[in-house]
Structure formats: C-alpha cells, structure tokens
Amino acid sequence: MFLKGKSALVTGSTSGIGLAYARVLAGAGAHMMLNGFGDADAIETIRAELAEASGGEALYDAVDMSKPDQIAAMVARAHAAWGGPDIVINNAGIQHVCPIEEFPPEKWDAIIAINLSSAFHVMRAAVPHMKARGWGRIISTASAHSLVASPNKSAYVAAKHGIAGLTKTVALETATHGITVNAISPGYVWTPLVENQIPDTMKARNLTREQVIEDVLLHAQPTKEFVTPEQVAALALFLCRDEAASITGANLSMDGGWTA
Numbered sequence: 001m002f003l004k005g006k007s008a009l010v011t012g013s014t015s016g017i018g019l020a021y022a023r024v025l026a027g028a029g030a031h032m033m034l035n036g037f038g039d040a041d042a043i044e045t046i047r048a049e050l051a052e053a054s055g056g057e058a059l060y061d062a063v064d065m066s067k068p069d070q071i072a073a074m075v076a077r078a079h080a081a082w083g084g085p086d087i088v089i090n091n092a093g094i095q096h097v098c099p100i101e102e103f104p105p106e107k108w109d110a111i112i113a114i115n116l117s118s119a120f121h122v123m124r125a126a127v128p129h130m131k132a133r134g135w136g137r138i139i140s141t142a143s144a145h146s147l148v149a150s151p152n153k154s155a156y157v158a159a160k161h162g163i164a165g166l167t168k169t170v171a172l173e174t175a176t177h178g179i180t181v182n183a184i185s186p187g188y189v190w191t192p193l194v195e196n197q198i199p200d201t202m203k204a205r206n207l208t209r210e211q212v213i214e215d216v217l218l219h220a221q222p223t224k225e226f227v228t229p230e231q232v233a234a235l236a237l238f239l240c241r242d243e244a245a246s247i248t249g250a251n252l253s254m255d256g257g258w259t260a
C-alpha cells in the first residue's frame with residue numbers, strides 16, 4: 001500500500017490496459033479517478049471494486065477526452081477531492097485503420113484529439129498541483145507505433161510519435177520538482193482496440209482474420225505472444241515507486257522485441 005494517501009487519475013480506465021492500471025494503483029492504496037466510456041452498471045461495479053481495494057475512494061468521470069474544458073474540470077474534481085492528482089496516466093485511445101488517400105479527416109482529428117492532445121491538456125492542468133506538492137508521476141501509454149510505423153495507421157502513428165516528444169519535453173520542464181514523466185510503449189495487447197481493428201486491416205491488406213492475427217499482429221513481435229495489460233500495469237506501478245525517481249523522459253518499450 002505504498003500509494004496510500006496519494007491520488008491517481010487514469011484516462012480510458014473502463015477497459016483494457018487502463019483498467020489494469022487502475023487495479024494496480026488502487027491495490028497500492030491510491031484514491032482513483034476513473035474515466036472512459038462503457039455500460040453504466042459495469043463501470044459502477046469497477047468503481048466499487050477499486051474503492052474497496054484501495055481502502056480509500058474511487059470516483060468516475062465520464063468526460064470525453066476530446067473536450068479540453070471537460071478535461072481540466074476532471075483534474076480539478078480530483079484535486080478538490082484529494083489534492084493532487086499525484087499520478088496521472090494518459091491512456092484513453094482510439095484507432096482507425098485506413099489507407100491515407102481514403103482516411104476520413106474527422107477520424108484524423110478525433111485520433112489526434114483523444115490520443116495526443118488530451119495528454120497535453122491533462123499535463124497542463126495537473127503539473128501545477130504536482131509542483132505544489134513536490135512529487136508527481138505522469139505516465140502515458142504510447143505504443144510501439146511511437147517508434148515505428150505500420151501501414152494504414154497514419155493518425156495513430158503520428159499521435160503516438162507526438163506522445164513520445166511531449167513526454168520528453170515535459171520531463172525536462174518538471175525534473176527539479178520531484179515529478180517524473182515517462183511513456184510506456186507496448187506492442188500488441190489483446191484488447192477491444194486491437195480486436196476492433198481486425199476487420200479494417202483485413203480489408204486494407206486483403207487478409208483473413210487468422211492472417212491478420214498471425215502474420216500482422218503476432219508476426220510483429222519476436223516473442224510471438226501478445227503483451228498483457230497486467231504486464232503494462234506492473235511497469236507503470238514500478239514507475240510510481242521512489243526507486244524509479246531517476247527514470248524520467250523515457251519511452252519504455254514493452255513489445256516482445258518488436259522495435260529491437
């Protein structure tokens with residue numbers, strides 16, 4: 001329970017990797033601000049589970065991460081409840097797979113807003129509170145696509161490269177304030193985000209579902225295994241420890257050797 005008395009805000013924590021982050025942070029005692037879309041009853045079950053696990057409180061905010069004023073209000077809500085937030089994880093994300101000449105401009109705008117700009121707005125609102133407390137942990141879920149590209153993912157690859165640059169810049173700005181800023185770059189993790197892109201990848205590359213899984217997703221990773229949400233969350237939890245205080249400005253790969 002080394003995060004007892006601290007508070008954490010995880011965007012996109014109703015599913016997949018974000019939910020795994022929320023579980024480990026609550027398990028270490030942090031008050032939790034949950035965010036993301038989904039079935040109201042299922043989210044309430046998660047909120048109650050996390051409150052109990054933390055021995056503290058868990059709140060849920062349904063803010064759409066493409067709306068900057070709502071993002072600032074969510075950070076203010078966490079601050080009003082517990083001070084901080086001491087830990088923020090920028091994790092909300094969407095994907096669209098499509099060749100550049102057919103890529104809908106509104107999908108480009110949505111991916112840049114949710115996968116990249118939202119992290120800027122969260123950091124902008126949270127950093128003053130972290131500086132005031134002299135401690136903070138900012139983690140963003142980037143991707144192997146922050147380092148290498150894949151065809152038909154122009155907006156996603158651009159957004160994730162942007163997260164890598166934003167991470168390095170804010171790390172330098174906050175380094176003397178007890179704040180670390182890092183990105184985690186997973187390879188493929190079997191979540192709804194990955195499962196939902198299979199039909200478009202089949203279409204764009206004229207492949208069967210099995211070929212997409214074996215020849216595109218697993219082929220990218222020398223281990224031939226999906227990364228798990230729990231592995232990603234364990235690395236994030238380590239970054240919250242005092243022993244990780246010298247890790248800042250890093251983009252940590254967890255991709256089964258993909259980018260090696």
Ligand code: NAD
Nearest residue numbers: 012014015016017036037064065092093143188189191193
């Ligand atoms: P997921 O679909 O399971 O989770 C995405 C989360 O973001 C959900 O909670 C969803 O409700 C939320 N979300 C989406 N749009 C939102 C919006 N406008 N406002 C608020 N919340 C919104 O997918 P995941 O794979 O767990 O993805 C989480 C993060 O991990 C994303 O940033 C993704 O790019 C990144 N990532 C995923 C993989 C992978 O293979 N799954 C690999 C590398 C990086």
